[in-house]
Amino acid sequence: xxxxxxxxxxxxxxAGLILVGKNLYMSxxxxxxxxxxxxxxxxxxxxxxxxxxxxxxxxxxxxxxxxCGPCRAKNKDLVRIYDTYHDAKFKEIENFEIVSVAVDxxxxxxxxxxxxxxxxxxxxxxxxxxxxxxFNGEIAKEFGVKEVPSxxxxxxxxEIVGVxxxxxxxxxxxxxxxQ
Numbered sequence: 001x002x003x004x005x006x007x008x009x010x011x012x013x014x015a016g017l018i019l020v021g022k023n024l025y026m027s028x029x030x031x032x033x034x035x036x037x038x039x040x041x042x043x044x045x046x047x048x049x050x051x052x053x054x055x056x057x058x059x060x061x062x063x064x065x066x067x068c069g070p071c072r073a074k075n076k077d078l079v080r081i082y083d084t085y086h087d088a089k090f091k092e093i094e095n096f097e098i099v100s101v102a103v104d105x106x107x108x109x110x111x112x113x114x115x116x117x118x119x120x121x122x123x124x125x126x127x128x129x130x131x132x133x134x135f136n137g138e139i140a141k142e143f144g145v146k147e148v149p150s151x152x153x154x155x156x157x158x159e160i161v162g163v164x165x166x167x168x169x170x171x172x173x174x175x176x177x178x179q
């Protein structure tokens with residue numbers, strides 16, 4: 001019996017270490033209060049986007065994939081939130097913008113998902129990945145994204161005020177910022 005307890009305790013310790021290791025690996029690269037690094041990317045409409053160009057607005061940097069069921073399910077709520085807050089009256093803030101970064105293999109599937117999900121904002125970026133297991137797209141790697149959906153909420157100064165927010169948390173934060 002004593003040997004069984006030791007084996008059980010050892011198994012619990014190993015399981016705990018694996019869980020802690022996974023959480024450390026999956027945790028976002030940046031945290032609340034930090035400023036995201038500058039980046040630029042070509043949007044679906046061919047225009048160039050510099051993250052700094054959105055200063056003055058509250059920005060949700062949303063990482064998703066056309067192949068991701070949970071991402072596609074949350075898009076319905078994201079559209080509703082965008083429609084509610086894009087032109088809302090914020091305190092000293094211009095508006096609310098979404099920058100969608102698709103970590104995807106197929107540009108065709110990405111464009112089809114945008115249309116199907118009615119993602120009608122203009123800031124759509126295709127971050128081509130060749131290995132979705134390791135999220136090796138250039139932007140996903142830069143921001144430490146290792147799973148989707150993932151997001152960063154930025155205030156008007158470009159500082160992170162939320163990481164991996166649920167849609168209800170995002171909506172609550174935006175409601176707090178409006179007059």
